[in-house]
Amino acid sequence: MLKVPDHQVAGHEGHDGMLGPLIDDSGHFYKPLQDDDRGSNEVAFYKSFSSNTQIPDHVRRFFPIFYGTRLIEASDGSGLHPHLVLQDTVSSHLNPSIMDIKIGSRTWYPQASEDYIQKCLKKDRDSTSIALGFRISGLQVHGSQESETWKPDKKLVKKFTAKDVRLVLRKFVSSNTSVDTGMDPDCSFASTVYGGSAGILAQLLELKKWFEDQTIYHFYSCSVLMVYDKESVVKERNSGAEVKLVDFAHVLEGKGVIDHNFLGGLCSLIKFITDILSCSDEYEEAKASLQDPDKNCNCTD
Amino acid sequence: MLKVPDHQVAGHEGHDGMLGPLIDDSGHFYKPLQDDDRGSNEVAFYKSFSSNTQIPDHVRRFFPIFYGTRLIEASDGSGLHPHLVLQDTVSSHLNPSIMDIKIGSRTWYPQASEDYIQKCLKKDRDSTSIALGFRISGLQVHGSQESETWKPDKKLVKKFTAKDVRLVLRKFVSSNTSVDTGMDPDCSFASTVYGGSAGILAQLLELKKWFEDQTIYHFYSCSVLMVYDKESVVKERNSGAEVKLVDFAHVLEGKGVIDHNFLGGLCSLIKFITDILSCSDEYEEAKASLQDPDKNCNCTD
Numbered sequence: 001m002l003k004v005p006d007h008q009v010a011g012h013e014g015h016d017g018m019l020g021p022l023i024d025d026s027g028h029f030y031k032p033l034q035d036d037d038r039g040s041n042e043v044a045f046y047k048s049f050s051s052n053t054q055i056p057d058h059v060r061r062f063f064p065i066f067y068g069t070r071l072i073e074a075s076d077g078s079g080l081h082p083h084l085v086l087q088d089t090v091s092s093h094l095n096p097s098i099m100d101i102k103i104g105s106r107t108w109y110p111q112a113s114e115d116y117i118q119k120c121l122k123k124d125r126d127s128t129s130i131a132l133g134f135r136i137s138g139l140q141v142h143g144s145q146e147s148e149t150w151k152p153d154k155k156l157v158k159k160f161t162a163k164d165v166r167l168v169l170r171k172f173v174s175s176n177t178s179v180d181t182g183m184d185p186d187c188s189f190a191s192t193v194y195g196g197s198a199g200i201l202a203q204l205l206e207l208k209k210w211f212e213d214q215t216i217y218h219f220y221s222c223s224v225l226m227v228y229d230k231e232s233v234v235k236e237r238n239s240g241a242e243v244k245l246v247d248f249a250h251v252l253e254g255k256g257v258i259d260h261n262f263l264g265g266l267c268s269l270i271k272f273i274t275d276i277l278s279c280s281d282e283y284e285e286a287k288a289s290l291q292d293p294d295k296n297c298n299c300t301d
Numbered sequence: 302m303l304k305v306p307d308h309q310v311a312g313h314e315g316h317d318g319m320l321g322p323l324i325d326d327s328g329h330f331y332k333p334l335q336d337d338d339r340g341s342n343e344v345a346f347y348k349s350f351s352s353n354t355q356i357p358d359h360v361r362r363f364f365p366i367f368y369g370t371r372l373i374e375a376s377d378g379s380g381l382h383p384h385l386v387l388q389d390t391v392s393s394h395l396n397p398s399i400m401d402i403k404i405g406s407r408t409w410y411p412q413a414s415e416d417y418i419q420k421c422l423k424k425d426r427d428s429t430s431i432a433l434g435f436r437i438s439g440l441q442v443h444g445s446q447e448s449e450t451w452k453p454d455k456k457l458v459k460k461f462t463a464k465d466v467r468l469v470l471r472k473f474v475s476s477n478t479s480v481d482t483g484m485d486p487d488c489s490f491a492s493t494v495y496g497g498s499a500g501i502l503a504q505l506l507e508l509k510k511w512f513e514d515q516t517i518y519h520f521y522s523c524s525v526l527m528v529y530d531k532e533s534v535v536k537e538r539n540s541g542a543e544v545k546l547v548d549f550a551h552v553l554e555g556k557g558v559i560d561h562n563f564l565g566g567l568c569s570l571i572k573f574i575t576d577i578l579s580c581s582d583e584y585e586e587a588k589a590s591l592q593d594p595d596k597n598c599n600c601t602d
Contacts, residue, residue, distance in 0.1 A: 105562060106406065110431055130411055133561035162558065212568055257463065258572045260434035261406060264565025267513055271559045 007090045010100035010138030019076040029088035038249035045248040059210045089244045099139040099226045103265040105129050107221040133265030141177050142230045190280035193228045193239040194273050203243040204270050211263040218259045220250035308391045311401035311439030320377040330389035339550035346549040360511045390545045400440040400527045404566040406430050408522040434566030442478050443531045491581035494529050494540045495574050504544040505571050512564040519560045521551035
């Protein structure tokens, strides 16, 4: 039984009879192949990547497992349509907080058509991509109650400034974010979700190490997906935080050169998260020493 | 007594009555201030940088020392003109081999005029900047005899492809490069110039570490200058290799964000040099074990 996923934060959605991804009960994610080159490019990437013996296992875990392609009934009711069959990295989480971050200050590549280049360039300039080396494409954050979810509208996300991005990355790991109260996010989950040996920062640093050396692929318009469970954080002090790379419709051959565009953006994201962690560490220390227990972390710029 | 420097490889030259830099006998480099914003921007940067207490000494050494500005007779004979007075990093070398590498896949910034952006974007696309994250702006390499110098014409340098860049970075540390014979560069100085604890790679890695964290400045259209003495390499097995950053007419405030554009390009250059070193190591090992003494290092792609 296939259904439209509950937790999609970016990309084309399959609601209201539109063509979008589907999931099943056994952890598979069905992504409809786009009709143009993008569909065949993404299949080609997954085929190349899954058979490439040069990819170490500690890097492979950052990519969804590829199960091939399959013709299935499309979510828009238009009949059989080819889909990528992938590991569903989100649905294994009960109430996942998710952020989709498109990495790279440049989403275009010289081989593309002039039209496509100009379209991408405009989006890169209108968003935070040029300034920060990445932009947020979508997110949802679960509040303290199950019913509370903050999932800003796509139009709002598109308008995020550098300041918004810093705030949203803090809200993502805060317990007081569900309603837009203008309250300063408390970053109380930062050390569990971003920090620690299995946290998001550690995973991003692992990925960075690979990107400093790998010259096989260049990832344009590719996203880092950050996922964690708020329940797990609260109950077990273990967030199950996961980093995954997704969207490979614009992957090119590296031809012996590193992906400096992706790497630069990744390093910028890492710095944002490091800043939040050191800020929340200071807060924790302050709280522990009881010098200023009500002091909120406000490293907002 | 001021004179036109012998060893300029990029930028406006002061020959034939043109406005260009001058040097004196006491190690000063006089750079004429450009009339537009670029001149005042560069002065502002040097003033800010030299008084900034957040810059650690091991990073400061990568920047020319700033001695202020001075009105001196311009090299084009047009009368008194304001000049930046800087440390002359090149003239202390007897027969310096020099390369000027403009770092970053993007030399423009959103605050610039649309005209300037389009001009830079075209140059970035026409050169290796987009593909490699850097482009070579100029170079000179000394051959085994003092009279032999390879200093390719600016027009030729502008046309360098990714493949040319890889070759030129190898020629830069080879003993058989003086004449364009099409001979495979032997990379015989690679381990001394690029390698070692004081070599160029070690210096670039030091710089990289700073760029992963510093959010004070963004360096657009800024160059890494690599300088060494072939004589020193041959005689002393110590190349006196130096890395300097130069050209700060387009430095902007970092505003809490790392310079992901510079960092990405720097990491790409580091990878190129690492590749040359591991290739020349293999060659040295092969030579040492005498298995294949005449094998030339030909990791050319």
